[in-house]
Amino acid sequence: MSSVLVLDGRSLTVQDVxxxxxxxxPIQIAEEAMARVRASRELIFELADQDVPVYGLNRGVGWNKDKVIDKEFFERFNRNLILSHSTGVGAEAAEEEVRAVMLVRLNSLLLGCTGVQPAIVERYMEFLNLGIHPVLPLKGSVGAADITTLSHIGLAFIGEGEVKVNGERFTTGSAMDKEGLKPLILGPKDGLAIVSSNALSAGTGALALHACEELLELADIVYALSLEALRGNVSPLDEAVHLVRPYQGQLKSVAHVRDILEQSDLWESNQADSLQDPLSFRGGCQIHGAAYDAFHYTKEQLQIHLNSSDDNPCVLLEEKRILSCANFESVSWTLGFEMLGSALHHVSKNACYRTIKLGTPSFTGLSRFLTADEDKSIGYCTVQKTITALDAEIRHLSNPASADYFSLAGDIEDHAANSPYVVAKTRDIIDRLYYIIGIEALHAVQAIDLRNGLKLGRGTKAAYESIRSVVPFLAEDRNLSIDIEQTYQLFKSGKLLAKVRDSSVSLVN
Structure with missing residues (x-):
């Protein structure tokens, strides 16, 4: 079993998510964090007893901020808030996505800036550890807190709606009965605490960044494979060239590619006929480097969010105050995802150009479309349409969306960032890129086989062997969709990545 993750509200990472x-x-909550939650709750009751006007506590929410909520209506108001805000639509989140969302919200509650009752905090932990996953629609939030979707988690907490357990769907009541759990009775500010955060976009965003980090590492590996296949010029990989232009992402990419190509006979050839390769080969590390830089910026911004409060109003426990604010604004890290999508499109376009050139004899000196026999087979001809179609989708998915918002709720809510959609389209870009670099890899290993007898780098050799373990040499035409899917699944599984990483460890040892 994995080691227990102890949550304190301040140290959650993308990898933890x-x-x-x-x-x-499994997760636990640090005692000092629960103490903050309890103290914050006590302060909420103090304010309620003093009848201090507080948004979402004794006053309504949104356009109804001027409506007074009497103490005797606290439970009904908070229950109604959950029910009325349950307006999510469309595809349901996978159980893994629901877990990420609940974890992110739980961690932010532990800062004590919400005033939520401790039982709600414990319910997040109970659901996560027991594997109870509320049915969560993914669409409907404009990203100014994901209120329309997170409310569906609130439904489950009060015994309404449905949940999934190990892929099976249950009524919430039956699932909780099985585990001896009772529906929660909501009190002051509880409804707002459940619905008003960016946990949907931040939780799925953390999963997107985890996938992106592995994708960029794979892109470097496949680029190195393509250099082997082309018999490319390695002078652009000279460390001195990059040190005079020391962008961190660029340096990271070139160090990785050089490591993968260690022991390759590419370093021994004079490449007289290839003084300058096409930019898709020559500038691979610069382009991947830009994507690494965008990734690291976005990860840094999101991890700040994961360990901070996005509550409105915000409880300032030490000062015994509660203030209206706009800490649910997610534009800082949402813009990071927008930038990352654009950077990944450059990675995609570059991979497509390399792939097309690997099928072109004037660049490789090999057969057209890398056929084993040009008189008897067609080879990788039509797959060029597949990658360029996928790249066109990535191009459109990389268009910005964070600025497309309306003024809502009586012109009170006149800014949003569409964070869930921005994250979702970034995840779609990443998924398509797995296919694209997989197709590039198929071309690279085919060209390597056609050349016969190459001495590959320690990393490219490991990658070549991993691909050939699931896709054989294209000796004659066959259904290439099967090969493409096999490579995609290999890349997504992390097995190829692990084998290449292990080859580096073996070399050191």
Whole structure:
């Protein structure tokens, strides 16, 4: 079993989110964090007793901020808030996604800036550890807190709606009965605490960044494979060239590619006929480097969010105050995802150009479309349409969407960032890129086989062997969709990545 993750509200990482979401990692709550939650709750009751006007506590929410909520209506108001805000539509989140969302919200509650009752905090932990996953629609939030979707988690907490357990759908009541749980009775500010955060976009965003980090590492590996296949010029990989232009992402990419190509006979050839390769080969590390830089910026911004409060109003425990604010504004890290999508499109376009050139004899000196026999087979001809179609989708998905918002709720809510959609389209870009670099890899290993007898780098050799373990040499035409899917699944599984990483460790040892 995975080690227990102790949450304190201040140290959650993207990797932690992934291990809880996909690895079922159990969680605990640090006692000092629960103490903050309890103290914050006590302050809420003090304010309620003093009848201090507080948004979402004794006053309504949104356009109804001027409506007074009497103490005797606290439970009904908060229940109604959950029910009325349950307006999400469309595809349901996978159980792993729901886990990421609940974990992110739980961690932010532990800062004590919400005033939520401790039982709600414990319910997030109970659902995560027991594997109870509320049915969560993914569409409907404009990203100014994901209120329309997170409310569906609130439904489950009060015993309404449905949940999934190990892929099976249950009424919430039956699932909770099985585990001895009772529906929660909501009190002042509880409804707002459940619905008013960016946990949907931030949780799925953390999963997107985990996938993106692995994708960029794979892109470097496949680029190195393509250099082997082309018999490319390695002078653009000279460390000195990059040190005079020291962008961190660029340096990271070139160090990785050089490591993968260590022991390759590319370093020994004079490449007299290839003084300058096409830019898709020559500038691979610069382009991948830009994507690494965008990734690291976005990860840094999101991890700040994961360990901070996005509550409105915000409880300032030490000062015994509660203030209206706009800490649910997600534009800082949402813009990071927009930038990352654009950077990944450059990675995609570059991979497509390299792939097309690997099928062109004037660049490779090999057969047209890398056929084993040009008189008897067609080879990788039509797959060029597949990658360029996918790239066209990526191009449109990379268009910005964070500025497309309306003024809502009586012109009170006149800004939003569409964060869930921005994250979703970034995830779609990443998924398509797995296919594209997989197709590039198929071309690269085919060209390597046609050349016969190459001495590959320690990393490219490991990658070549991993691909050939699932897709054989294209000796004659066959259904290439099967080969493409096999490579995609290999890349997504992390097995190729692990084998290449292990080859580096073996070399050191």
């Amino acid at each position: 992934y291990t809880v979401a996909y690895g079922g990692r």
